[in-house]
Amino acid sequence: xxxxxxxxxxxxxxxxxxxxxxxxxxxxxxxxxxxxxxxxxxxxxxxxxxxxxxxxxxxxxxxxxxxxxxxxxxxxxxxxxxxxxxxxxxxxxxxxxxxxxxxxxxxxxxxxxxxxxxxxxxxxxxxxxx
Numbered sequence: 001x002x003x004x005x006x007x008x009x010x011x012x013x014x015x016x017x018x019x020x021x022x023x024x025x026x027x028x029x030x031x032x033x034x035x036x037x038x039x040x041x042x043x044x045x046x047x048x049x050x051x052x053x054x055x056x057x058x059x060x061x062x063x064x065x066x067x068x069x070x071x072x073x074x075x076x077x078x079x080x081x082x083x084x085x086x087x088x089x090x091x092x093x094x095x096x097x098x099x100x101x102x103x104x105x106x107x108x109x110x111x112x113x114x115x116x117x118x119x120x121x122x123x124x125x126x127x128x129x130x
Contacts, residue, residue, distance in 0.1 A: 001035070001037075001038060002021065002022065002025050002030065002031055002037065002038065003046070004021055004038065004046065004047060006049070014047075014053050015053045015054075015057040015060070019060050022067070026066060026080050027081045027082060029089075033077050033080055034077060035076065036074045036075065036077075037058065037067060040055060040058070062075075065078065065079055103116070
């Protein structure tokens with residue numbers, strides 16, 4: 001089961017953070033069809049957020065066809081976002097962990113690492129388009 005977290009410094013609204021976390025879990029194979037999401041009450045208790053925030057996230061995921069609510073039972077995953085390249089994730093994750101360790105040894109904090117990664121990611125994506 002997925003365990004949600006919120007990053008108050010991200011600038012992303014809480015409901016969108018929940019939506020993104022479910023999408024990421026679906027892409028990485030952490031969540032699969034038939035898995036149950038935490039109940040609204042569990043998320044509210046764990047994150048100390050408004051129930052409407054969780055409901056809004058779950059409704060968006062339902063609208064996207066990724067989950068379905070079963071009244072009185074819970075919300076369940078109905079689709080996946082994994083690709084056939086899931087087997088490549090392990091080696092890539094290990095390589096990324098080594099890179100992160102080098103970045104930390106070089107004195108970069110989390111915010112600097114994220115900025116470097118995102119800038120490089122966007123630049124590479126733009127170069128692929130050109």
